[in-house]
Amino acid sequence: FLFPFSFLMIPLLKALRPHQWIKNLFVLAALLFSKHVFDPDYIVQASLAFVSFCLISSAVYLFNDIRDRESDRNHPEKRHRPIASGALGVSTAFIFAGLLALIAFWLAFGLQLYFGFILLVYALLNLGYSLGLKHVFILDVMIIASGFLLRAIGGAFAIEVTISSWFILCTMLLALFLGFVKRR
Secondary structure, rough: OHHHHHHHHHHHHHHHHHHHHHHHHHHHHHHHOOOOOOOOOHHHHHHHHHHHHHHHHHHHHHHHHHHHHHHHHHOHHHHOHHHHHOOOOOHHHHHHHHHHHHHHHHHHHHHHHHHHHHHHHHHHHHHHOOOOOOOOOHHHHHHHHHHHHHHHHHHHHOOOOOHHHHEEEEEEEEHHHHHHHOOO
């Protein structure tokens, strides 16, 4: 069944940027600090939340790479990305981005309504980032930091635990630090 599509698998997998999924571990922070860290039901819910964020972030990466393919072709490193190099077609990437987003939202809203809305806000912020907000000084870092905070808050909604204002404050400060380090 997959044989006709096997030539797409490696470029597609590379375009999904699984090495970036480590950022989505912030979703598990609420589970780690809750009293349910060893409860199988909570682990399953948190894992589904993690998968939802991985899927939506990969959909956004595909969208971003489609949008930036011309400028990426002129970049010494980004020119090797599958869409910029032509290893993955634009229409194929667009279809997969849509499918990943649909599955992510289906999982998220099926898991917990508020978690679904958090994922939606995350996706919209990142689409705005890809559409040009990444070029607005300071706002770009705020969006990056908000993405980390949304992951952590989303993880709490997914497992339906209350988080403290300290949790939010520490997560936001850590996220701002990471954002400014990335920009530097």
